[in-house]
Amino acid sequence: MESSPHAPLTRSEEAVNWLKEQRGHFDHLVATVEDYAIFMLGLDGTILDWNAGAARLNGYTAAEIVGDHFSRFYSQEDLSRHLPELELVTAFEKGKFTDEGWRFRKDGSRFWAAVTITAIRAANGEIAGFLKITRDLTERKLAEESLRESEERFRLLIESVQDYAIFMLDPEGHVVTWNNGAHRIKQYEDHEIIGSHFSVFYPLEDRSINLPGALLLDALRDGRVEDEGWRVRKDGTRFLANVIITPLYSEKRELRGFTKITRDLTDQRQIEQLRESGRRKDAFLATLAHELRNPLAPILNAVDLIANNQDNRELVRELGEIMKTQVGQMTHLIDDLLDMARITSGKINLRKSVVGLAEVIETALQAVRPAIVQRHHEFVLEIPSRPVEVHADPHRLTQLITNLLSNAAKYTPEHGKLTLVVEQDDPEHVSIRVKDNGIGIPLVLQSSIFELFDQGTSGSADGLGIGLTLVKTLAELHGGTISVFSEGEGLGSEFTLRLPALDRSERDSTAFAEPVPASSHAFRILVADDSRNAADILAMFLRMEGYEVAIAYDGEEAIQKAGIFSPKLAFLDLGMPRINGLEAARALRQRFPDIVLIALSGWGEEADRRRTAEAGFDLHLVKPSKPEDIREVLARFAAKDPACT
Template sequence: MPSQPSPQLPDETISAWLRARRGHFDELVAGVEDYAIFMMSREGIILDWNRGAERLKGYTADEVIGRHFTLFYSDEDRASKFPDEELRIASAEGSFSIEGWRYRKDGSRFWASVTITAIRSEGGEVEGFLKITRDLTERKAAEEKLRRSEEHFRLLLENVVDYAIFMLDPEGHVMTWNSGARRIKQYEEEEIVGRHFSIFYPPEAITIGLPGALLGKALKEGRAEDEGWRVRKDGTRFWGNVVITALYDGSGELHGFTKITRDMSDRRQVEQLRETGRRKDAFLATLAHELRNPLAPMLPGVELILNAPGDIAAVSGVGEMLKRQVDQMARLIDDLLDMSRITAGKINLRRAVLPLRQVVDMAVEAVTPLVEERQHRLTLGLPDEAVMIEADPSRISQIISNLLSNAAKYTPPGGVIELSASCLSESVLEIKVRDNGIGIPKALQQSVFELFDQGASGSSEGLGIGLTLVRNLAEMHGGNVSVASEGEGKGCEFTVRLPVLAGSDATIASALVLEPSVLRKPGPARVLVADDGRSAADILAMFFQMEGMETVVAYDGAQAVEAASKFAPDFAFLDLGMPKLDGYEAARRIRRMYPRVFLAALSGWGAADDRRRSAEAGFDVHLLKPAKPDDLREVLRGHEAPSLSS
C-alpha cells in the first residue's frame, strides 16, 4: 500500500464561484455508485466525495475531503510528479484521460479509467477540476486473459511445423506466417507478408483461376478444400492439401481467411507407387493379351502351310497374314523399347531439315491400315505453302501416328478423324488431331499421358504407352502436348506444339539411308546367316534364297567363322548373342578374312550404346529383331556385289 500524504484543510482561497458550484454536487452525483466523482481545487485538493467514490476507493468523505488527490497514486507516480502532469494537461487542453493502476484505502489496487476535466470561471480561468474514475478491473482481467490466450494461440501456431497456417486479408494477401509455412513454402515472414497467396500456385492453376475460385467457394460455403501441386520459393513443387476458411466478425463483416496447408507429397508418392503397380499389373496382362493376339492366327496358319504346301493361293494368303501379325508384334516391341530408352535417357534425336508434308505422309501411311479397317474417314488440313521443319523426322512421324492410332482405336467404326497443322509463329508448329469418338472425362484428361494408362474404359488393344511416348518425344523437342474433351461420348482433341519450324533458307536434308552409303547395282550375292535360334536362322536364309541369293546357315559364332572361311560371303547377318563365339568376335574374325564383307548385326537391343558397341566390332549396320524384309532388301540393294569379299 502506498504511503499516505498528510491531511490538508480546504484551501481558504477557493473562489466563491467554485463554492457556488459545489452546491450542485450533492444534487447531481452524490448518489451515483458506479463512478467515483469528486471535485478538486486547482491545486488538487479534494473538495467533495460521492457514494461511488466511497465504494470504489474505500474512503469516507470525512477521511478524504481536504486531502490531496495523490492519495490514490503509488509512490513511484508521486515521485515522478505524474499527478501534477495530469492537472497540467487538463488545464492546458480542457481534459485529461488515462487508464492505469490506482490504489484503495486497504492498499489493494484496481484498474481505473480516469478523466479529469478542468472547471473554468466565466472569465476562462481554471478554478478547479472534476475527476471521474471508473473501475475497469474486470474488463482489464478479461482483456489480459484474452491477450494471454491469444499469445498462447500465437505461440501454438508459430511452433506448428507440420502445417503452414496463416491468415489472408479479404483480397487474398498474406497477413501472418508461422514456422510450418516457413518450412513448407521456404519464405521468410518479411518476404511473403503482403504478397498475394496465388504465388504458391503453379502457372496452370493460375491460368484456370484456381486461387480466386477457392476464395469464392470459401465465401459462399464458409470453407474450401483442395489438393494439388503447390510451388515453393525455389520453384520446386509439392503436393498440398489446402483448407481455406472465411473469417467473419460478430456483425457478419468479412475480416479475411485462414489458410492451412499440409505437405502431402509422401502420401502422394505412396499413392502413385500403388497406382503404378496397379497399372503395371494391368500392363503385363495387356501385354500378354496383345502378344497372344498375333500368335493365335499364326499357329494354325503355319499348320496350313505344312499340310498344304502345294496350295499356292492358301500359302500366299497365310503368308500375308503372317506378315501382318509379325508387323503388329514388331510395333508392340518397338513401343516397349522406345519407352525403355526414353526412361533411361538413351534416345538421341537425329535432327534433319525436311518438308512437314513428308513427315505427315509417313505417319498417315503407318496408320492407314487401322483407319481403313475401322472404316474411319481421315481428313488432312495442312498449310498450302511448303513448311520446313528441323527435327527428328521419325520421332515427329511417331508422334503423329500415335495420335492418329489413338483416335482410330477410341472412335467407333465409321468415325471422323481430323489431322491439321499450322504455324503459330516463326518457329512453333501446332499439330491437332481431333476425333468424334468416346471422349475423355474431365477428371481423367491429364492421367491419359501417364504410363500404362488406357483411359476410363480401357482399349481393346495397345499397351497404354502411346500417349506417354507422344508427351516425352514432344518434350524432347522442346514442345508439349495437351488434350481437350467435353466429356464422355463427345470426342477429343490432342494438340502438340513444337518449336521445330526451320528458317526460310533451310534446305531439304538428304534422304536417310543405312550405313555405309556405298551404292551397288542389284545382283546375286552370297549371304551368311548365323543365329543360335535355328528357326530364325532358317527362315532368314529362306528369305534370302527367295530373293535370289546364295546362302549358308550357321548356328553359333564358331560355325559362322568356319563357314565364312569356306563360303567367302558378300554379306554376313550375325546374331550378337550366339554361344561359343558371340557375334562381336565372329564379326572381327570374318572382317580380318574379308575386309570388304558387309556385316549386319542382328539384335533385340537397339540403344545407342548397343549400336556403338556393334560398330566398334566392325559391323556396318545394326538391325533390330525381327528384321523387316524391306530393311533386308535395302541392305542388299544398297551395297555392291558380287565379290565384295575378294
C-alpha cells in the same frame, strides 16, 4: 513508511471550520449511496467521513476507518513510490486527479478501482480538503485481462504455426503481421517484409494483370476469396499455393484490413503426381500383360496345328500368315516399349533429310488402311497439289502420323469419317490435321492426354497409353507442336501437328539410290545365334532366297565354321556364349577383311550401334528383324560382290 517528498498541504482556520460545516450536508446527501465509495479527506489525506458504498467496497465500518489515512487502501509497491501523496498533490494543484489501479480491502482481497479525487474549495476560495469517489471495475478489468490473455495466446498460437503462412494486411494490402509459417514458406524475416505490399509474393505475370488487387476486391465483395496459383519466395523460386483472404471489420463495420492464410501445396501436388503416376503404371502393366497374351494364343495354337498337319501345305501356309500377323502385332508392341524407354531416357535420335509429306502420309496410310477398311470408315485426304516438304526423319514422321491415324480409326465407331488435311498456314509452318467424328475427349482429360501411360479417351482400353506421348515427343524433337481439340464426349476429336516448313538451305541434294536386287550365285552367308530357333529360321529364310548358308550356335563355333565355309556375309547375334558377337566379329574381320558383318541385337540405342561399329560391324539390325529388312541388307551388300554379278 518513508517520509513523503511532497511538502504538507496547508489551509486556514476559516477553511477548516467551513469543511466541518459541509460534512453534515455530505452525510445527508451521500451517506446511503451503495454503488460508489464516496468520502471526504483532509488536506493530509485523513478520512473525515464514510458512506455505505465505501463500507461495502472496502470492508471497513466508519468507526474502523474514519480518522485513518487513506493510504491504507494501497499496495506496498504504491506506498513505496508515494502514490497516495502524489494523488493529493495533483488534485490540489490541478483541482482533480483520476486514475485506475488495484486497491485493497480490509480482508486483504484486491479490487480494480476507478478513482477520482476532487479538491473542495471553501467559501473564501481556499482548498479545504478533497472528495474521493471510488468505483469497483473489477469485472471489467478481469474481462479485459481475459481478453488480453486470450489475444496473447492466439497471437502466440498464430506465430508458432509452421505449416501455414498466416498474417494480416492493412486495408491497402500492406503486410502488418508475420508468423513463423510465413517466414518458413516465403523466407522473409518480419523486419524485411512488414510494411511491404503483399503483391511482392506474386509472379510478374500476375502482378501485370493486378491479380493481388482483384483478390482483395473479391474478398470485400464475397466475404472471403480462395485462390490457387504460383507464388514467389524471397530467393525468386516459385511454389504452388492455396490462399484464403478474409476482410476484417470493426464493430462499426469499418474495414480494418485482411487476414491472409497461405498453404504450400508443392509437396502435396508432388505426392499426388507420384500416386497418379503409380496408378497409370499399374494400369499400363496390366494392359501390357493383356496385349502380350493376345497374339501368343493364336501363335501357340498355330504351332500345334502345323506340328500335326505338316503335309497340308495349304493349311500350313494359312497358319503361317496368321502367325506372321500376330508376330507383327508383338513387334509393334515391343517397338512401342522400346520407344517408351527411349523417351524416358531422352535417347530418341532423329536421322533427318528432306521428306515429301505426300510420300510419308501414303506410307502411314498403308499401315492404317486395313483398320480403316475393316471398320468401314470414310477417309478424306486434303493435300496441296504442289509438293510440301519438311526436314524430318522419315521413319519417325511416318510413325507419328500412323499413330494419329490409328487412334482416329480405333476411337471412331464403324462407318465414321476420318479426315487428314495438310496446310501451309504461313511460310514458316506446315500443319497436319487429323480429324474424326468419333467418341471425342472430355475437356477434363484433354490436358493430360499426351502424358505417359494416359488412356484418357472414354472408349477402348486397348493400347499401352504410349502412342500420344511418343507423338508429342517426336513432334517436339522435330521443332514442332501437337495439340488436341474436342468439344466433348461423343463429338469427335481433332489433332493438329505443326512442323517447321522446309528451309531451302536445308535441302539435301544427295540422290538416294534404290536398292539393287542381287544375284545369289556363290554368295555364302554365316548365321550365328545361340537361340537355335532364331538361327534355324533365319537360315531357312536365306536358303529360300537362294543363298548358301552355314549355321553356328555360339561365337567359337562361328569362327570355326567361317574358317571352313569362307562366308562373304555373316549375321552375328551379340549375346552368344563362349565368345560373344563383338569378339567373334573382331576375329572374323581380322581373318576376312572384306566380309560383311551384320549385328543382331535386341538393343538399338546410339551407344549400342557405336559399340558394334567399333567392333567392325557394317550394320546393326534390331531384333526381331523383318523379312524386308533382311532383303534390303542382301540387296545392298550382296550386290557389291563381283561373284554375284
